[in-house]
Every structure is written in C-alpha cells, then in structure tokens.
Amino acid sequence: MKEPLRQHLILRMVSKFLIPYILLFALYVQFHGDYGPGGGFQAGVIFAAGIVLYALIFSLHRARRAFPDRAVELFISLGVLIYGGTGILCLLRGGRFLDYSVLSTHDPIHGQHLGILLVELGVGITVTAAMVAIFFAFADRGRA
C-alpha cells in the first residue's frame, strides 16, 4: 500500500458516505444477533471492514492515528476479558461458569439474554481489534 487512493474523488466521496453506514450495520448485526442471523464475529468483521476501507482511501497513517497500536492491543484483550468476566460473574452469583440464568435476579430468561449480549459484545470487540491488527501488520510491511 504505497499510495493511498486520495486523489480519486469519487471513491473518496462514496466511502465517506458509506463508512458510517458500514459501522452502523455492524452494530445492527451485533445487537440483533440475539433474534436473527448475526452475532459478534460477523459484526466484528464488518466493523473492521469499515476501518480498513478508511485506511485504504484516506491513508494508513490516518487510520493508525485514529486507532493507535496500543489501543488495538487493549481492545483485543478487552473483548476476551468481557467474555471471561461474564463467566466469572456467573460463578460469583452461584451458578456454573457461563450459566447466564443466574445473571438476572427475577427471571432466568432475562439472565440468558443479558449473558449472550455481553459475551457477543466481547467477541465483537476482540474480532474488530484483531482484524484491524492483522490489516495494520500486513499493510505496514515494507515501510520503515
């Protein structure tokens, strides 16, 4: 990736228009995953695709400024911690590891909803950050 596609006006305008919707769609896939097709993994990839598009059109440098290495690293771990933390929370509330039913005090079904929401959020965050990290690692090759 030597030359960012900056001088292509059409590409720039179209992606400027599209990127927010890509990110929004990712969030839809993320949070609608309980009821329809979707979930953390797919949402994470779509969200990362938005960031990758930004880096392709508006230069890697800007994308890296928006998502510094350290932040990417932290988000990768944050997702795993949310996932595992949900499991630990279930343990602390007297259930088995990842037994979401105990998360809600009044209705086990609510607990299941909350649990899967949190776990999928963790998956989404880690997948987004990991995809971005992989892209940055490959896009950066051959530069100083």
Added chain:
Amino acid sequence: MITDHLPVLQVVIPLLAAPLCVVLRGSFAVRQFVKVVSGLTFLCSLLIFTHVTRHGAMGYELGGWQPPWGIEYRVDALNAFLLLIISGMAAVILPYGTRSILREIPREQHHLFLAIFLVCVAGLLGIAVTADIFNVFVFLEISALSSYALIGMGRSRRALTAAYQYLIMGTIGSTFLLIGIGLLYMKTGTLNMADLALRMPPPHESSTVIAAFAFLSVGVSIKLAVFPLHTWLPNAYTFAPSMVTAFLAATATKVSFYLLLRIVFTVFGVGFAFEAMHLQLLLPPLALAGIFVASTVAIFQTNIKRLLAFSSIAQIGYMVLGLSFGTATGLTAGIVHLFNHAVMKSSLFLAIGCVSFALGAVDLRAMRGLGRRMPFTMAAFLIGGLNLIGIPFTAGFVSKWYLILAALEQQRWFVAGFCLLSSLLAAVYIGRVVEAAYFHDPDPQLTARPVPRGMLAPLWLLTGASLFFGIFTSFPVGAAQRAALLLLGGAP
C-alpha cells in the same frame, strides 16, 4: 464449594491472565504477574489431583447445560495426572523464562510473548480437562496457534520457517482430527466422549467409523510426532526460544499422547482398536523405527537443541510402544514415561537454555570445557542425560523397567531387546556432549556471562525431581497405574 468449580478455573485462570498481561504491559510487572498466575494454576491442579485421588472423577457442566448436550469438563485419574504435569511444568518454566527471555525477546514484546505463552498453557490444560471431543479440537487449535507464534519469536530468522513448517503440518493434523470428529458425529450424533463410546456402532457394521478412527489417529500422530510424521519437530524445537522449547517438549507432545490414549481407549475402546484395527501390529514397528532412526540421527547432530529434539522423537516412540501393548503394564509404562520424560527433557532443555544464555551458542564446539566453566549447569545436563539413557536410580530407568516388563509379559523378547539396545544409542549421543564438556579445554575466545540463580533454581528443581522419582517411584507409578486401570475399564 470452590472445589466444584476447580475444573473450569484450571483453564480460565491462565486464559484470562493472558489478556491481563497485555493490559499490564510493563515488562517487569508482567513477569512478576505470570509467576503468580503459574503458581495459582499449579495450586488448582494440585487440589484437583488430591480431590480425584480421594473421591473419584469430577464433572463440570459448562453454562449449566447437562451433558451430553452441553460441554462437560471431566477429570479422572488420567487427566488429573496430566493437568498436574502441564501446570507443574508451567510453574517451573515460567519463572525460568522470566529471566531467559531477557536475552531472547525484545523488551517491548515481553507482555505479548508471555500472554501468548499463557494462552498456550490454557489451551493444553483445556485439551486435558474437557470431555467433549469438539471442545478438544478448539483447545487444540488454541494451543497450536499460540505455539506457532511462540516458536516464530525465536532469535534467529530460521525460527520463522520452522514455525511455518509446524503450522503446515499442525494444520493438516488438526484438519484430520476435525474430519474424524465430523464422521463420528455423523454416525453417532453426539460429541461427548463417554456418550460416543456408548453409541459407537461395531466396526464391521460401519466403514465410516473405521475412516473416523484412521483420520483421528493419523491427525493425533502428526501432533504427537510419531516417527514418519515427525518432520516438523526438530526445527521447531531448535529455533524456538529456550523456555518455549522446554515447555513444548515437556507438555505439547504429552498432551497429544494423552489424546491418543483417550481416543483409542475411551472413545473407541480396546476391542475396536486392538481386535478390529490391529494397533498392536501397526504401532510397534513405527515406534521402534522412530526410536532407532531418531536416536541415530541424534548422534550426528552438532546443535545440542536439535540433538535433544531428535531424542524427543525417540522418546515418543517409547510412549507409543507402551500404548501398543494394550495391557495394564504397557499403559503404565507409557504414562510413567510421559511423566518422566516431561521432567527429564525439560531439565535438559533448561540446561541448554542456560548455556545459550551464557554463551549465545548451543553447538557442540561451544560446549567444550563447559564442565569447568559452568559446573552447575553441566552437572544438571549430565544427570538429565543419564535419565535419557536409563541408568538405575534415575527416573528414566523406571520407565524403561516398566516398558521391558510389559514386553516380557507378552513374550516379545525382540521388542525388549530393542529397548535395551536403544539405550546404547542414547549413551552415544549424550556421551558426545559430555565428552566435549568434560574432556576438552574451553575455547578461550568465548566469554561466558554468569547465569542468574533464577534460572539455575528451576533447572535444579527438575533435575532433583528426576532423581527423586527415580528412587521414590510410588507417586508417578501409582498415578499411572490408576490411569491405566481406568483406561482399560478396570476401576472408576
């Protein structure tokens, strides 16, 4: 109360400690943190082991879903012992590694390196603890992917090709496993190993199951580095950072051996594997060929890490040989050797890690005169070598003893003779290193920097253990006998 949750905590502690390492970031803080984590993990497996020995197997339903529908963790006499070995090795090697990586890994990568290492530990523990065969595959991938990364972080650039070679072979191995698991699922509709065993159709009725058995055993054999499928191992062990080599040699192949035992004995059963599939005829030639070819190749190596890697392939041959007898004594021999080899080979690799730390080189030329310059390290190496040869009063002798007993029990004089003969080969390749270290003058141009006590203490702990368990054999042999009986369906 907390005892109920031990099987899952065993995996969750290192798994969640890994992202915390990345959050902590600072090299010093992370290095202290992993020591605490490895201690906690070891404590966990100790508690599990005592609980299982006293009260029998422990089960744990993940997420509260009943098996066979949900994922079950199940710890019995066999995997309680294995958990103890893996976490014990991690608890000894991690403190060592917090020193040795100072010279091998750039400081700003310490937190990532140790995080990946913990993920690898969690993956291996997960394979050992789970009773769900698909979950085994997931954990196998976790441990394998992290070990590719760990190997690739070796100092020389050849570490990258070694990791890549391992990646290709390892991926083929896990694909085979996945195909095998898929075939079994198709035929039985279940993934829980105990449930699979119940629903297994007899071999003459279903060629699908035979294909599944073939895929699973070949897949595991690649991971285990059984003789003709061992090609990934020498490079991976040679170029990985020293703590990684020591840890993988002590645990990764052992976990694969455990997996082979589980698949052959728990899932398919002795009747299927030995009467229908004739493992007792298939495996011994491979095991013996592995022992002889790898030991002979080891004699001609000049890089000591590579020499020990080939010796590992030979030692895997002994374990597979023990399994191939299909008797209680044979299995005891295999499992005892699993334990003993983990202890002695990791002590040897830790000794070589110390040499690498002091001199920056690990070839035979660098070893000259080291008996005088690094007396503690080389004495530990010598004792480790005696273990490999199988001199009485070392742990290595105990495993050979049981192996030969098992061979004699079935009147396989030929196999017993070969086992004795192969010790001579071990004597030759260890002898070359010892000769260089003790009977040559040191190279005056090489300067040895002092090895910190933090590295010598774990080394001597393992060396001491290999001597201790050579004399007081009741702990490993007792645990192995219980596990062997369990696999053959004799005891709960």
